[in-house]
Amino acid sequence: MSAIEPARISPGGFKELGPLNWAIAKLGARAIRAPRFSLFNVLGQHRLLFLAWLPYSGMLLGMLSKLSVKDAEVVILRVGHLRDCEYELQQHRRLARTRGIGPDLQKKIFEGPDAEGLTDRQRALITATDEFVVTRGVSQQTWAVLSGHLTKPQLIEFCLLAAQYDGLAATITTLGVPLDFPD
Numbered sequence: 001m002s003a004i005e006p007a008r009i010s011p012g013g014f015k016e017l018g019p020l021n022w023a024i025a026k027l028g029a030r031a032i033r034a035p036r037f038s039l040f041n042v043l044g045q046h047r048l049l050f051l052a053w054l055p056y057s058g059m060l061l062g063m064l065s066k067l068s069v070k071d072a073e074v075v076i077l078r079v080g081h082l083r084d085c086e087y088e089l090q091q092h093r094r095l096a097r098t099r100g101i102g103p104d105l106q107k108k109i110f111e112g113p114d115a116e117g118l119t120d121r122q123r124a125l126i127t128a129t130d131e132f133v134v135t136r137g138v139s140q141q142t143w144a145v146l147s148g149h150l151t152k153p154q155l156i157e158f159c160l161l162a163a164q165y166d167g168l169a170a171t172i173t174t175l176g177v178p179l180d181f182p183d
Contacts, residue, residue: 007176011041018047024054032091034180039087042177057168060161066153067161069099074109074122075158076165077101078129081110085169087177094181121149125158132162 014022021044028037044050055063062069073096080088093106101109108115113126128146131138138146138159150158171177 005176007042007178009042009045009175011036011038011178012045013041017041017044021045021047021050024050029180032094032180036180038178038180039091039172042175043171057164060157060164066151066157070101071121071125071154072161073099073101074125075129075161077106077109078126079133079162079165079169082130082133083166083169083173085172087172087179088165088169090179090181090183124149128158129162132159133166 017025021040025037025040025044028040029035031037040050043053059065061072065072067075073092076092077089077096079085080092096106097103104117108118109122109126113123113130118126124142124146128138128142131142146158147155
């Protein structure tokens with residue numbers, strides 16, 4: 001199911017979200033400069049789960065994160081590409097640009113670990129992300145290379161980040177979350 005197909009759960013408003021989640025969704029929409037933040041307007045309909053998920057997701061996006069925001073965006077963009085999740089890609093193409101990953105580097109991330117011009121660290125992150133998403137694990141060889149670039153806490157966070165965005169892509173696609181921007 002593509003995000004362009006009809007939503008299985010339509011974005012909710014005040015009644016469906018309740019006052020707190022509605023306010024969070026409105027603030028989120030303002031932050032991304034969109035009329036609404038469809039992901040929040042859908043997930044917010046499970047009121048308590050949304051409130052539990054939000055700080056975890058926020059932490060993985062940079063609040064108190066052990067991975068740099070640039071490293072996180074490399075992983076997220078690659079997951080979105082592998083899962084063909086246009087919603088995730090639309091959000092993170094924009095966010096990545098604000099975090100130093102312009103269109104040229106994004107193209108290389110989508111091309112894969114053999115793309116010309118990637119750093120060794122970026123290659124390691126992309127290779128590990130590919131394995132994690134496709135095989136549900138990371139080979140010893142890839143882990144050894146990744147371990148040369150990341151600390152133990154960063155390795156743990158890499159796994160949780162890749163898993164979070166893989167699961168989020170599956171959720172977005174399954175629920176048919178509509179895009180926030182017309183492009």
